[in-house]
Amino acid sequence: MPATSFPVDFLWGVATAGHQNEGDNVTSDTWFLENVTPTVFQERSGKAANGWELWETDLDLVAGMGLNAYRFSVEWARIEPVEGEFSEEALAHYEAVVDGCIARGLAPIVTFSHFTSPHWFAARGAWLDADAPALFARFVGVVMDRFGDRIRLAVTFNEPDLPEMLTWADLPPFVADLERATLAAAEKAAGVERYRAGNVMLREDFAGMRAGMTAAHRAATAAIKAHRPDLPVGLSLAMCDDVAAPGGEELRDRKRAEVYDYWLELARDDDFVGVQNYERLHYGPEGLLPPEPGAILNGMGTPVDPDSLRGAVQYAYDVSGVPILVSEHGVSTHDDTVRTAFIQPSLEGLAQAIADGVPVLGYCHWTLMDNFEWIFGYGPKLGLHEVDPVTFARTPKPSAAEYARLVVAHRG
Numbered sequence: 001m002p003a004t005s006f007p008v009d010f011l012w013g014v015a016t017a018g019h020q021n022e023g024d025n026v027t028s029d030t031w032f033l034e035n036v037t038p039t040v041f042q043e044r045s046g047k048a049a050n051g052w053e054l055w056e057t058d059l060d061l062v063a064g065m066g067l068n069a070y071r072f073s074v075e076w077a078r079i080e081p082v083e084g085e086f087s088e089e090a091l092a093h094y095e096a097v098v099d100g101c102i103a104r105g106l107a108p109i110v111t112f113s114h115f116t117s118p119h120w121f122a123a124r125g126a127w128l129d130a131d132a133p134a135l136f137a138r139f140v141g142v143v144m145d146r147f148g149d150r151i152r153l154a155v156t157f158n159e160p161d162l163p164e165m166l167t168w169a170d171l172p173p174f175v176a177d178l179e180r181a182t183l184a185a186a187e188k189a190a191g192v193e194r195y196r197a198g199n200v201m202l203r204e205d206f207a208g209m210r211a212g213m214t215a216a217h218r219a220a221t222a223a224i225k226a227h228r229p230d231l232p233v234g235l236s237l238a239m240c241d242d243v244a245a246p247g248g249e250e251l252r253d254r255k256r257a258e259v260y261d262y263w264l265e266l267a268r269d270d271d272f273v274g275v276q277n278y279e280r281l282h283y284g285p286e287g288l289l290p291p292e293p294g295a296i297l298n299g300m301g302t303p304v305d306p307d308s309l310r311g312a313v314q315y316a317y318d319v320s321g322v323p324i325l326v327s328e329h330g331v332s333t334h335d336d337t338v339r340t341a342f343i344q345p346s347l348e349g350l351a352q353a354i355a356d357g358v359p360v361l362g363y364c365h366w367t368l369m370d371n372f373e374w375i376f377g378y379g380p381k382l383g384l385h386e387v388d389p390v391t392f393a394r395t396p397k398p399s400a401a402e403y404a405r406l407v408v409a410h411r412g
Contacts, residue, residue, distance in 0.1 A: 005351035005355070007360075010362055010363070011107055011109070011152070011325075012066075012407045013106070013362060013364040013365070014062055014067060014070065014071070014364055014367060014384065015072075015368075016051070017115070017158070018072065018075040018114060018116065019075065019114070019116045020049075020371040020373070021048055021072075022050075023045065023048035023050050024046075024052065027078065027081040027119055028078075028116045028118065028119060029077070029119050029121065029126070029198075030115065030374075031077075032189070033186055033200055036186050036189050038182060042375060042376055042377040043377030048372045049371050049392060055093075055097055058394070059097070059100045059104055060104070061385065062368065063104035063105065065403065065407065066404050068105055068106060070101050070106045070109065071109035071111065072110065073110070073111035073112070073158070076112070076116070076121070077118040078090040078093075079094070080139055082120065083120045083121075091142070098110070098147045099147075107153070108151050109152055109155065109325075109362075111155040112139075112140050112154065112155065112156050112157075113136070113156065113157050113158060113198065113216075114158040115158060115159070115199040117197065117198060122186075122196055122197050123192045123195055124192075125195075127208070127211075127212030127213050128205060128209060128212055132212045132216055133215040133216040134219060137219035137222065140156075140223045141223040144224055144227040148224065149227075149228065153232050153234070153272070154224050154232070154233045155234060155235060155325075156217045157235045158236050160198075160235065160263060161238055161259050161262075163201045163203075164206065165259045168259065179201070179202065180202060183197070183200060196209070217235055221233045232272055233270055233271050233272075234267060235263065235267065235270070235273065236273070236274025236275070236327040236328070237260060237263050237267075237274060237276060237316070238259075239260055239275050239277050239312040240279050240281050240312065241277060241308035241312040241315070242283060243280060243281065245282050245284045245289060248283035248284040248289075251283045251287065252283045267320040267322055268321055270322055271322065272361055273324060273325070275326050275329075276327055277308055277313070277328070277329050278300070278308075278330065279305070280302075280303070280305040280307065280308035281302060291303045298338075304333070306342050306345035306348075306349060307345070307346075308346075309326065309346045309350055310353045313326065313350065314358060317359070323360065324358060324359065325360070326362065326364060329363065329364070329365060330366040330367065330382045331382065332381065333381065333382075336398055339399040340402045343365070343402055344402070344406055347363070347406060350363060366382055367382050368383060371383065384403060
C-alpha cells in the first residue's frame with residue numbers, strides 16, 4: 001500500500017470498551033445480569049482486564065504502537081451510579097484518560113453507550129422508558145461539561161442494530177429462552193416489573209428499544225452540539241459484508257433492510273457513521289451458504305475474509321452518504337498468525353474503498369487486548385495483546401507488531 005492510500009489526517013487507532021476492560025463495574029446492568037441465576041452469561045466479568053487501574057499502561061501500549069487515536073467508552077453506570085448523583089471520582093478518572101491520550105498524541109474517540117447502562121436505568125425499563133432519552137442526554141451533557149472540549153469524535157451508541165443482526169445468526173432457541181429467564185431473574189432480584197438491558201434483549205421489545213435509542217441518539221447529539229457545535233457526532237453499527245450468490249439477492253437485501261438500513265438512514269443527519277465489521281456472509285436463494293472446503297474460520301465459524309471490510313464500508317456509505325469511521329474491525333481467533341496475516345489485506349481493501357470515493361476518517365482495530373466478550377466470557381480472543389488473568393500483565397502478540405509496522409509506514 002503506498003503511503004498516499006490514506007489521508008494525511010487519518011486516525012489510526014484501537015478500540016476498547018469500559019465494561020469489557022475496566023473491571024468491577026458493579027453499578028451496571030450487565031454486572032447485575034451476570035450475577036443473577038439463571039444467567040445467559042457464561043462467566044462473570046470480575047476484574048476484566050483491570051483497565052480501570054492500568055489505563056496509563058494501556059495508553060502507553062497504544063502510543064508505543066505508533067497510533068494516533070484511541071477509542072474507549074465512558075461508563076454511565078460509574079458516572080451516575082445513583083439516579084441524579086454524579087461521581088466526581090469517575091469524571092476525574094475519564095478526564096485523566098482523555099488528557100492522557102492528548103499527552104501521548106492520541107485523539108480521544110469517546111463512546112457514550114457501549115451496551116452497558118446503570119442498574120437503576122435498567123430497573124426503569126432502559127430504552128423502553130419514556131424518560132430514557134432525556135436521562136441519557138443529561139448524562140452526556142455532564143460528560144461534555146467536564147472534558148467535551150478535548151474529544152475528537154463522539155459516538156453515541158455502539159451497535160444498536162445488534163439485536164436484529166443476531167436474529168439472522170441461527171442461534172439455538174435455548175439462547176433466547178435463557179435471555180428471557182435472565183431478565184426474569186433480574187426483575188425478581190431487583191424487585192421491579194420490567195428490567196431491560198441494551199445487550200440482552202427480548203424480540204418483542206425490539207421496536208420499542210429501537211425507538212428509545214433513536215430518540216436518545218438525537219437527544220444526545222443535541223446535547224453534544226449545544227456544548228460543541230464543531231464536534232463530529234455519529235453512532236456505530238455492527239455490519240457484516242453480505243454478498244449475494246446467484247439467486248440470493250432478495251434474501252441479502254431483506255437482511256440489509258431489517259438490520260442496517262434504518263440506522264444508516266438515520267445517520268444521514270449525522271457527521272459520520274461507524275462501521276464495525278468482522279465477517280463476510282454469502283447468501284443463496286435458500287439461505288446462508290456454508291464455508292468453502294478448507295476455508296480458515298473465525299471464532300464465529302464463518303470464513304476469515306479480509307475484503308469484508310471494504311464491502312461493509314462501501315455499503316454503509318452508499319446508504320448513509322456520510323463519512324465512515326471504522327470503529328471496530330478484527331478477527332476472533334486463538335491463532336494469532338491468522339490475525340497477523342489478516343490486517344494488511346484488510347487495510348488494502350479499505351484503501352481501495354477510499355480510492356473509489358468513500359470518505360474514511362479512521363480505522364480502529366478491535367481490540368487492544370483480550371477481554372470480557374459479553375455472554376461468551378473470556379473464551380473469544382480478539383486482542384493484539386494477551387492478558388494474564390492473575391497479574392493482568394499485557395504481552396504483545398505478533399499481530400500488534402504487524403499493525404504497528406503498517407501504521408508507521410503510512411504515518412511516515
